[in-house]
Amino acid sequence: MLDRRYRMLMDKLGPALPGLLVMSLFINLLALATPLFVMQVYDRVIFHAGLTTLQALVLGICAVILFDFFLRQARSRVLQRVALAVDVDLGRALFAKVAGLPLQVLEARPGHTWQFLFRDLETVRNTVAGAAIVAIVDLPFIVFFLGLVIWLAPPLAWVFAIVAVAFAVLGLWNGLTVGHATRLEREAGMRRDRILNEIVLGRAVMKSAAMARPLQDLWEDGQAASIASSIRRGRLADSSMNVGASLGVIATIALTSVGAVAILDLEMTVGTLVAANLLAGRLIAPLSQLISSWRALAQMRDSAGRLAAILAEPDDRRADAIDLPRPSGRLQLEAVSFAYVPEAPPVLGNISLRFGPGGLHAIVGPNGSGKTTLLKIAHGLYRPSKGRVLLDDGDMSQFSRDQIARWIGYVPQDGFLFSGSVRENIARFSGEVADAEILAAAQLAGVHAFVADLPDGYDTQVGEGGSRFSTGQRQRIAIARALVGRPPILLLDEPTSNLDREAEEELRRQLVELGKSTTVIVVTHSPALLQSSDSITVLIKGNIALAGRSDQVLPRLMGNNVRQVGT
Numbered sequence: 001m002l003d004r005r006y007r008m009l010m011d012k013l014g015p016a017l018p019g020l021l022v023m024s025l026f027i028n029l030l031a032l033a034t035p036l037f038v039m040q041v042y043d044r045v046i047f048h049a050g051l052t053t054l055q056a057l058v059l060g061i062c063a064v065i066l067f068d069f070f071l072r073q074a075r076s077r078v079l080q081r082v083a084l085a086v087d088v089d090l091g092r093a094l095f096a097k098v099a100g101l102p103l104q105v106l107e108a109r110p111g112h113t114w115q116f117l118f119r120d121l122e123t124v125r126n127t128v129a130g131a132a133i134v135a136i137v138d139l140p141f142i143v144f145f146l147g148l149v150i151w152l153a154p155p156l157a158w159v160f161a162i163v164a165v166a167f168a169v170l171g172l173w174n175g176l177t178v179g180h181a182t183r184l185e186r187e188a189g190m191r192r193d194r195i196l197n198e199i200v201l202g203r204a205v206m207k208s209a210a211m212a213r214p215l216q217d218l219w220e221d222g223q224a225a226s227i228a229s230s231i232r233r234g235r236l237a238d239s240s241m242n243v244g245a246s247l248g249v250i251a252t253i254a255l256t257s258v259g260a261v262a263i264l265d266l267e268m269t270v271g272t273l274v275a276a277n278l279l280a281g282r283l284i285a286p287l288s289q290l291i292s293s294w295r296a297l298a299q300m301r302d303s304a305g306r307l308a309a310i311l312a313e314p315d316d317r318r319a320d321a322i323d324l325p326r327p328s329g330r331l332q333l334e335a336v337s338f339a340y341v342p343e344a345p346p347v348l349g350n351i352s353l354r355f356g357p358g359g360l361h362a363i364v365g366p367n368g369s370g371k372t373t374l375l376k377i378a379h380g381l382y383r384p385s386k387g388r389v390l391l392d393d394g395d396m397s398q399f400s401r402d403q404i405a406r407w408i409g410y411v412p413q414d415g416f417l418f419s420g421s422v423r424e425n426i427a428r429f430s431g432e433v434a435d436a437e438i439l440a441a442a443q444l445a446g447v448h449a450f451v452a453d454l455p456d457g458y459d460t461q462v463g464e465g466g467s468r469f470s471t472g473q474r475q476r477i478a479i480a481r482a483l484v485g486r487p488p489i490l491l492l493d494e495p496t497s498n499l500d501r502e503a504e505e506e507l508r509r510q511l512v513e514l515g516k517s518t519t520v521i522v523v524t525h526s527p528a529l530l531q532s533s534d535s536i537t538v539l540i541k542g543n544i545a546l547a548g549r550s551d552q553v554l555p556r557l558m559g560n561n562v563r564q565v566g567t
């Protein structure tokens with residue numbers, strides 16, 4: 001059975017392959033015209049002063065050149081179409097896959113891995129439309145040329161056989177060494193780029209903590225390793241190419257010498273020798289091309305492997321079996337345990353909680369106690385390792401992300417925004433959200449007055465990741481984004497951590513108001529929010545230390561340091 005990476009490539013290349021083979025057949029047949037032409041000129045025109053024959057031969061070869069040109073053009077077009085299919089179809093599939101993968105899979109690999117996947121796509125695209133593929137398609141015709149040469153010039157057969165074996169050995173050695181060196185080169189490049197990526201992400205920390213020098217040292221180490229692996233790969237590839245070139249020259253010399261002896265023994269004509277030499281060129285060209293394209297082919301094989309592996313990963317659920325009515329807002333965690341890595345101890349252990357419908361519910365606990373993880377599980381972003389989450393009475397795992405996003409609003413700790421306008425961000429970049437809905441969400445989140453006051457209002461560009469706004473402003477816009485469509489459940493991760501007193505009080509009032517119709521679950525350390533909550537859950541080291549009505553939990557919480565509750 002075909003490896004899935006080759007299956008993926010054949011999906012794109014397969015439909016074009018018969019056409020390519022037919023065109024290559026004709027191109028290779030036409031390639032016989034030159035040796036035939038030369039043979040005729042040497043053996044007939046020169047010896048018999050046949051100028052009329054020469055004219056006919058020149059006319060014929062001109063027609064052949066023209067036909068050959070059009071065929072090559074057509075072959076290039078076909079390969080360009082294949083490249084376009086890779087770009088469009090695979091590009092679209094890859095983006096949809098990356099966007100559709102479960103959050104846990106996305107978080108399990110460093111961020112730049114995903115960018116590299118799109119470079120993999122470019123590698124596949126460029127190789128599929130490049131000279132290496134033409135050389136591969138030309139490969140079967142080598143056998144044909146070999147047979148022809150043996151038939152035409154039997155005394156040269158053993159020279160051709162030796163040349164073919166020498167190229168096969170070189171190709172094999174090249175494949176093994178250059179393929180491996182290419183892989184090492186990529187890994188070294190990725191390690192170096194990871195440092196660069198982090199420097200860009202953590203630029204403010206780098207500057208404020210004066211970490212530029214040590215980080216540069218780290219990057220230079222990475223760069224040195226990358227250069228060393230490039231040089232090694234380059235050396236191996238150059239050696240193969242040079243050995244290939246030398247083999248080509250040796251083949252010509254051996255053919256000419258053996259041919260000369262055969263001519264002296266009257267076993268062959270001069271024309272046959274010249275023709276055999278030209279045919280040898282046709283035989284060696286695709287082999288040399290393959291050897292010099294080996295790096296591209298090895299990269300394409302690895303890239304296709306990575307792409308195929310990602311494309312085979314299971315998605316988050318995309319489609320719903322049935323369009324269920326809007327839930328009332330009851331959210332229940334049933335004996336939920338969760339571990340980020342299967343072999344590590346669980347971050348959450350056997351959590352059972354019920355929220356709503358409606359009400360303001362607070363979750364508190366020390367750093368690292370699992371509050372954010374709990375919220376992500378409640379939002380279906382992570383699947384529990386054990387237990388389940390129920391939305392009303394339905395198991396959360398049956399719902400698609402689209403449906404969950406409509407029913408559960410989620411405001412992450414950093415309030416990340418995407419480059420674009422405030423309006424686009426609140427509307428989740430959907431053209432289907434009406435202005436009235438955006439305004440209502442902004443008013444509910446208490447961000448309308450601030451946005452309306454900006455010179456470009458809702459058209460204001462937020463910058464990369466929302467960088468043109470303060471963290472508090474970003475968080476308020478993120479709350480508005482979560483409220484679009486008035487989901488029956490709203491999850492907020494420390495929404496007041498970056499707000500001033502006044503904004504905190506305003507948000508508290510709004511959350512209490514929202515709690516009358518919506519189940520609001522908020523991770524918070526804000527005393528004001530805790531006091532206004534209907535229920536409080538205290539998490540310690542991934543376990544529920546205390547949970548219940550806030551008037552019961554709060555006095556114990558106030559009397560104890562949160563870290564000591566439940567111990």
Ligand SMILES: Nc1ncnc2c1ncn2[C@@H]1O[C@H](COP(=O)(O)OP(=O)(O)OP(=O)(O)O)[C@@H](O)[C@H]1O
Binds near residue numbers: 107367368369
């Ligand atoms: N992506 C991850 N991979 C592995 N472990 C993680 C990951 N994210 C969090 N953890 C671990 O899970 C535990 C709980 O983290 P979580 O972020 O849920 O805590 P938290 O209570 O929200 O903390 P904080 O109050 O600091 O935000 C921590 O021990 C943390 O180290």
